[in-house]
Amino acid sequence: MRIRVLGSAAGGGFPQWNCGCSNCRGVREGTGRSTPRTQESVAVSADGEHWALLNASPEIRSQIESFPGLHPTAPRHSPIAAIVLTNGDLDHTLGLLSLRESHPLVVYATERVRAGFTEGNVLYRTLERFPGQVTWRTLEPGREIPLAGGDGPIGLGIEAVAVPGKRPIHLERQGAGDARDNIGLKIRDAATGKRVAYFPAAGALTADIRSALAEADCVFFDGTFWSSDELPARGLGAKRAEDMAHLPVGGAGGSLSALGPLAAARRIYIHVNNTNPLLCDDSPERKDAEAAGWEIAMDGMEVTL
Numbered sequence: 001m002r003i004r005v006l007g008s009a010a011g012g013g014f015p016q017w018n019c020g021c022s023n024c025r026g027v028r029e030g031t032g033r034s035t036p037r038t039q040e041s042v043a044v045s046a047d048g049e050h051w052a053l054l055n056a057s058p059e060i061r062s063q064i065e066s067f068p069g070l071h072p073t074a075p076r077h078s079p080i081a082a083i084v085l086t087n088g089d090l091d092h093t094l095g096l097l098s099l100r101e102s103h104p105l106v107v108y109a110t111e112r113v114r115a116g117f118t119e120g121n122v123l124y125r126t127l128e129r130f131p132g133q134v135t136w137r138t139l140e141p142g143r144e145i146p147l148a149g150g151d152g153p154i155g156l157g158i159e160a161v162a163v164p165g166k167r168p169i170h171l172e173r174q175g176a177g178d179a180r181d182n183i184g185l186k187i188r189d190a191a192t193g194k195r196v197a198y199f200p201a202a203g204a205l206t207a208d209i210r211s212a213l214a215e216a217d218c219v220f221f222d223g224t225f226w227s228s229d230e231l232p233a234r235g236l237g238a239k240r241a242e243d244m245a246h247l248p249v250g251g252a253g254g255s256l257s258a259l260g261p262l263a264a265a266r267r268i269y270i271h272v273n274n275t276n277p278l279l280c281d282d283s284p285e286r287k288d289a290e291a292a293g294w295e296i297a298m299d300g301m302e303v304t305l
Contacts, residue, residue, distance in 0.1 A: 001156070001189040001305040002045050003196065003218065006053075006063035007038035008297035010224050010273040011091035013059070021234055021275050033281040037299050038063060039091045040200055040271045042220070043070060043080075046155030046189050050081040052147055054185065054198055056095030066300065078103060081149025084139075084158065085109040086200060087182040088116040088168045096134075100126045106135045106149050110160065110180035114138070116171050141183060142208075146190070157188040161212050164203035165245040182245065186212050194305035196220070197264075200271040203245035205258055216264050217305050223269025223296065226250045226276045226285050234275060249278065250285060256292055270297040 007013075014037040015024035026032020039057035051070060057063065064070045070079055083105060085092055096117070099105060105127070109117075114136050118124050127134045135150070144159035165182025166172070184199035197216035199209060201224070213219050225231075225241040228248045232238055241248045248254045249269060259267075269289065272278055277285040278296050286296065295301075 001187075001192065001194050001196065002048055003303040003305070004043045004067055004069065005270070005297050005299060005301040006041040006043055006067060007057045007059060008270050008272060008299055008301070009037035009039050010271045011039060011089065012274060013037060013039050014272070014274040014279060016274040019236070019274055021236065023276070023279055024274055026280070034279045035281075035298060037272070037279075041092075041095065042198070042270075043067065044156065044187060044196065045069070046191065049079060050149060050154040051079050052154065052156065052158075053080055053083045055086055055092040055200070056083055056099070057091055058094040058098075060095030061098050063299075076103070081151070081154045082106045082108060082147055084147075084185065085113050085117075086185065086198070087165060088113045088171065089201075090168065090170070093117050097123055097126060100129070102129065102133075104132055104135070104150055106137065108137045108139050108147070108158065110139050110141075110183060112178050112180040116168060116181075139183065141180065144186070144188070147187075153190075155190050157190055159186040159188075160184070161186060161199075161208050162206075163199060163201065163209060164206065165201055166203070184209060184212065186216070189305065192305070194218075196305070201245065202247050202255075203242065204247055205255070213259065213262055213264070218266040218268070218303055219259075219262060219264045220268050220270045220297070221255060221259070222246055223249055223272045223276065223278060225273055226278055230273070230275050236275065249276075249289065256289060256294065260292065266295065266303055267293055268295045268297050268301075268303075272296065
């Protein structure tokens with residue numbers, strides 16, 4: 001199985017366009033040891049020819065162009081066989097609207113995420129230009145299904161795992177949240193049995209999440225915030241990490257300490273917010289994470305299992 005990180009930052013990217021925090025200033029001015037990142041999206045393939053995208057970020061076009069494995073090999077062609085959405089946040093779904101050029105798409109999501117993106121969304125009409133432009137396939141937590149494009153299975157099994165989260169901001173006024181608003185993914189190579197656990201947004205650790213992480217050969221996990229009070233402490237907002245459905249990395253109850261026993265050979269924090277000190281190559285927080293066996297995702301990072 002081959003995994004390519006197309007984008008590794010949380011919503012807004014790094015640096016964020018309207019943020020003057022020390023991280024963003026440092027990368028703009030060249031005074032901080034940090035690397036710019038686009039918003040989170042990952043490509044995965046069992047054979048190197050047919051790829052599934054995990055989330056479709058607003059930068060999806062430039063992310064596709066940055067990776068030759070996703071380039072067309074015919075006048076009208078794409079190696080992207082399917083797209084899988086872990087929630088309905090804009091930084092995970094807006095890229096779908098950029099993939100509108102008369103090419104059939106196969107999209108996997110929970111029914112809640114599909115409905116939130118399609119119903120009442122006038123922009124969705126750009127993906128209804130011809131019959132069958134988008135085929136939606138429903139993910140139900142706890143049930144593995146073969147991941148398939150328009151031409152059939154691509155050698156990967158996928159299972160959704162319900163994850164504590166919340167509705168996207170633009171849908172919060174339309175009712176209470178649901179267990180299918182936010183999911184993680186268990187991805188299995190049908191030929192080798194190798195497994196990836198992909199959980200880019202998690203408000204807490206449940207027994208199901210722990211089980212998925214424990215059996216994985218490679219783990220991608222929510223690295224949005226280092227601390228619970230990261231935004232309030234910097235004068236950048238009143239919400240704490242938990243208010244935004246993200247488990248902090250650091251601290252006594254953070255994921256770094258809670259996930260210490262994991263056996264996965266590769267453990268990678270992804271969806272890293274622009275304020276997170278993990279983005280600084282020489283920060284104490286970065287050193288703590290690396291000492292514990294964790295890597296920090298970067299655009300262009302590759303994993304082979």
